[in-house]
């Protein structure tokens with residue numbers, strides 16, 4: 001009888017393992033479809049003079065950071081290269097033209113270092129999520 005139970009457990013094991021692999025890991029960040037419409041717990045970071053005006057922000061998990069390009073004549077983006085979003089499929093944000101915005105809700109705590117892809121040497125920032 002005990003042997004039968006053991007056999008049943010061993011038989012079920014591969015299925016349990018397969019199910020665990022099917023479940024996608026939770027996304028560390030969520031990119032808002034409409035950055036300008038973001039409301040509530042939003043921290044704004046302006047982009048101007050080839051820099052992120054508030055290069056370091058500290059927030060709580062669940063809060064949103066919105067970047068707005070206020071610089072005429074230069075497009076910029078937000079590209080997470082270190083931290084929980086490093087391997088996220090959309091870690092590299094789209095280029096923002098003047099007055100365009102990009103908003104991200106941070107789900108997973110951690111330190112998210114980011115750059116502007118074409119100006120990586122001078123445009124750096126970080127979001128610390130507690």
Ligand code: CO
Nearest residue numbers: 076116119123
């Ligand atoms: Co830039």
